[in-house]
Amino acid sequence: MTTVEEARAARDAKLDALHEQLTGAVESLVSGEDWKRALEFAARFRARSFNNTLLIFVQHQAAFESGRVPEPVPSYVAGFKQWQALGRQVSRGQSGYMILAPVTGRFASFTPKVAESWRRLGRFEKPKPGEAVRSRMVGVRPAYVWDVSQTAGDPIPAPPSPRLLEGEAPDGLWEGIARLVEAEGFSVLRVPHEGMIHGANGLTDFGARSVAVRENMPEGAQVKTLVHELAHVLLHGPDNVDATGHRGIGEVEADSVALMVAAAHGMDTSDYTVP
Numbered sequence: 001m002t003t004v005e006e007a008r009a010a011r012d013a014k015l016d017a018l019h020e021q022l023t024g025a026v027e028s029l030v031s032g033e034d035w036k037r038a039l040e041f042a043a044r045f046r047a048r049s050f051n052n053t054l055l056i057f058v059q060h061q062a063a064f065e066s067g068r069v070p071e072p073v074p075s076y077v078a079g080f081k082q083w084q085a086l087g088r089q090v091s092r093g094q095s096g097y098m099i100l101a102p103v104t105g106r107f108a109s110f111t112p113k114v115a116e117s118w119r120r121l122g123r124f125e126k127p128k129p130g131e132a133v134r135s136r137m138v139g140v141r142p143a144y145v146w147d148v149s150q151t152a153g154d155p156i157p158a159p160p161s162p163r164l165l166e167g168e169a170p171d172g173l174w175e176g177i178a179r180l181v182e183a184e185g186f187s188v189l190r191v192p193h194e195g196m197i198h199g200a201n202g203l204t205d206f207g208a209r210s211v212a213v214r215e216n217m218p219e220g221a222q223v224k225t226l227v228h229e230l231a232h233v234l235l236h237g238p239d240n241v242d243a244t245g246h247r248g249i250g251e252v253e254a255d256s257v258a259l260m261v262a263a264a265h266g267m268d269t270s271d272y273t274v275p
Helices: 004-028 032-044 050-065 080-085 173-183 219-235 247-264
Strands: 088-090 097-109 132-147 151-153 187-191 202-205 210-214
Touching (some): 004 050, 004 097, 004 132, 032 050, 032 247, 050 132, 210 219, 219 247
Parallel strands (some): 187 210
Antiparallel strands (some): 202 210
């Protein structure tokens, strides 16, 4: 019989392997086109963490290369019981893709505004009268999911995938992104032409706390540029200790954010070329 220690060691070994696979996944996506496909896939699965979308993506590619699935990019991904609830069964011999599933714990406190006052409840422990109760993530565990191509059964309805006409942007997206920029303490400016911002499509000025976007390009391009500049605001400020300071890396990061937002909102991403 497996002991608790052996089970814990096996789980930790799986987690270590997943983290190694994540590191390898990022290192293997060396071409702009590979990275772009991974980002567009991640944008379709916004309920999953970016780490998990990468894990699914690279494991599916390996399954494709070994002939287990017909397409190189995953489409619909779910757990074993989720597929059963949809009237489908995982096909015999199909290995699942291992991902990091959250482990949550329940916490209670009489003074919820005091961070140090929260105590974790035992498995069957009930809170005391008057205590506030919250759940939060306390760790991760290995879990498995399968692509629809690894299952058989009832057909699944194809969700609509509206595409905007070239150059258009969804109503309200500019305003929504602008509010996020302004929430960081930056003003948003539209300038007549690129000559006013050193020939660029957009410019973030950390000294003046402003973001400028040129108006003489299509509406969709203006929105994508504003998202790109929002990424700079959030990721590359002089006070951000995690910023690399490398302009090339910063541009890839900002373009990646813009590509994912555009893909998530049905905008045309064909003009993206990630260096």
